[in-house]
Amino acid sequence: MDAWIISIGNELLIGRVVNTNAAWLAKKLTYLGIAVKRIVVVPDVEEEIVSVLREGLDKADVIITTGGLGPTPDDMTNAAIAKAIGAELVVDPDAERWVSEKYRQRGYPMTPERLKMAQIPRGSRPLYNSAGVAPGIWAEVAGRIIVALPGVPREMEAIFEEQVEPLLKARAPGRCFAEDLFRLAGVPEADLAPLIRDALKLDPRIYVKSHPKGHETGAPLEEIHIYGSAENCEEARRLVELVKSALIREISTRFPQARID
Amino acid sequence: MDAWIISIGNELLIGRVVNTNAAWLAKKLTYLGIAVKRIVVVPDVEEEIVSVLREGLDKADVIITTGGLGPTPDDMTNAAIAKAIGAELVVDPDAERWVSEKYRQRGYPMTPERLKMAQIPRGSRPLYNSAGVAPGIWAEVAGRIIVALPGVPREMEAIFEEQVEPLLKARAPGRCFAEDLFRLAGVPEADLAPLIRDALKLDPRIYVKSHPKGHETGAPLEEIHIYGSAENCEEARRLVELVKSALIREISTRFPQARID
Incomplete structure (x- = not known):
């Protein structure tokens, strides 16, 4: 099983942030017996993200993305994945419940920006974020897996260890x-x-x-x-x-x- | 002016090393007014390096590579650049003198592995390494620039600051x-x-x-x-x-x- 890691975010391309997420994920995947063949850092530009996702789908069995799942205008990973796999972007009822519940507990109402975080490509599943708000995404298309994780290291690690690692372990070819x-x-x-x-x-x-x-x-x-x-x-x-x-x-x-x- | 950074080395893809070189270079290029559009990490596999170099030549004005300039079998960046730009790999007389002199001072003879470090694509120029042995490379093809730097951070930084930065500053469009x-x-x-x-x-x-x-x-x-x-x-x-x-x-x-x- 081969993997690509796609790191999304301008902050990585201007040198403001060192890409520790990619190294953490690369080590995790390596120990699962999954060979990381490429790490690609792309800006917060939808067509760039879509283009690299498509290239990855062509060459790797598993693609892990980090970043771009939050509520701000430059967070567009869910839309880019939907476009790359040709699926409609829809509000997932579970994800909407998780997101609205977290805001409700603190007295914040739902807004379009918050609802955006509950959108996933139709047919994929949301991954609960125990360390933050924005859910991750697990999408499968033609035998390939795309996993989208938040860019905040603590949230990325929590979703990976709690949900992605067990699922990949079950799929990885016993290496x-x-x-x-x-x-x-x-x-x-x-x-x-x-x-x-x-x-x-x-x-x-x-x-x-x-x-x-x-x-x-x-x-x-x-x-x-x-x-x-x-x-x-x-x-x-x-x-x-x-x-x-x-x-x-x-x-x-x-x-x-x-x-x- | 747009740039790509290509980081070469398996150690980055198994998570043994965090890619601080790319962040350091991204910050330097950003401050020169050069926009880094992509960072790509590839393994020590010649065809992978050649393929990403060609993609970079197609999309960016400047490509900076790190890693793969040393004397071991997995160091193949000079050969990959030669292949990507369609130039012959030749021993550069200046580079050979720099490399052999450094070994000679310590009583080491030249060997095929040492001579390998003095090979650059015909028509390009070697960049003196004041912090180590392996020279860097400055290659130009059809108005595009490829700069190859060693993977050891101290050597990469020395060559960049002493030689690459002044050259890029002269080329960068005054931003x-x-x-x-x-x-x-x-x-x-x-x-x-x-x-x-x-x-x-x-x-x-x-x-x-x-x-x-x-x-x-x-x-x-x-x-x-x-x-x-x-x-x-x-x-x-x-x-x-x-x-x-x-x-x-x-x-x-x-x-x-x-x-x-």
């Missing part, structure tokens, strides 16, 4: 992700390259990547990250350990001066 | 960005929506966006961000202040209980 890490000092990254190339050949399910943390020629230091998914967690862990120990053995043989921890 | 912010407590975001819609009509160059920071019905609190670009800094600041004061006046009239600071 398990494992990873391990070691630090290596005293060997420039360029000298590691051939050893990593060999390690990558050990099993196609396992990936090895070095991340330079020091200075390549001055004080070489790398974090070596070994990760991948397999049919079950035991197998995933076994493969990661196999590749890790083979790589450490090679490094120690070729570079006796290397410090590994 | 200046300004912004201001105020906090508003006691008014739900949904009630602000019509006022923001009116404020957006005051000047097409200025954008207003509310960011919920509290709880919509429990303890409503928003940050209201007003920003935009104009022909010069004085005009940009004037427009931002004009919209800000009009909006505050409206809010105070309509919601006497609102707390603004």
Whole structure:
């Protein structure tokens, strides 16, 4: 199962907000055994959102969007999803009840802006927001899933963990992700390259990547990250350990001066 | 001038790394008066990188990439750019000298992996890396600019500030960005929506966006961000202040209980 994450909001494109939502979701999806193939940040412009949603529907099994579900004029994710999947935008009775109840409890009346948050594409289902007001959306079209979550991290995380994660777990093809890490000092990254190339050949399910943390020629230091998914967690862990120990053995043989921890 | 940022690296797609580079670059470009229209994160897969580069070349004036310039097998940004613009990948004499000199000073010989970092598309120019080894790349094709920067933040920032920023400043169409912010407590975001819609009509160059920071019905609190670009800094600041004061006046009239600071 492949996923795209679509982050909606001008604040991300002017550098006012760092996209921590995408990283949080990417980690969650990875651990569910779902491979995130792309993260796309688009502005609050309906045709841009629709166009990226359509591209995602063409290439991924699951699309998760964040942002654009609130009551202000630049919140247009529900309308964009409806357009992208060719469904009418309608007020959902459950969503309307949730939204109006939350305002009513505090003595606020319903307004067109508040009702807007209860609109979802016909045939999709609203996701209750236990940490805020705007409901999320779960839409399915031609075997593809679109999940729309709010941009406020606390609300996005609540809806994902309470409702989306269990649903995706039931759909995800029983894969398990494992990873391990070691630090290596005293060997420039360029000298590691051939050893990593060999390690990558050990099993196609396992990936090895070095991340330079020091200075390549001055004080070489790398974090070596070994990760991948397999049919079950035991197998995933076994493969990661196999590749890790083979790589450490090679490094120690070729570079006796290397410090590994 | 429109820009795309393309962030290259599996580590971003598994949620191991938060994309602070993209936010840093987005802010820098915004202040140069260059509008960032999209941020795309792609894996270390050549055809994916080539495909997004081509899409970017079709839609933006400037493309900035980060990551994939190092010596390991998964570093392939220089080859992907060459393919995307239809140029041959060649060793640049300046880049080769910079790279070999850095290794030589520490007693390391040149290897194929090190030489790989000195390869750039024919006709483009290398950008000296004062904070590391891998040079950046400045390529131009049919009036479009592609700038490739390393993924290590310190190196990316050094090359951008020392070389890319002055070059872009010379090309950017003399625009200046300004912004201001105020906090508003006691008014739900949904009630602000019509006022923001009116404020957006005051000047097409200025954008207003509310960011919920509290709880919509429990303890409503928003940050209201007003920003935009104009022909010069004085005009940009004037427009931002004009919209800000009009909006505050409206809010105070309509919601006497609102707390603004």
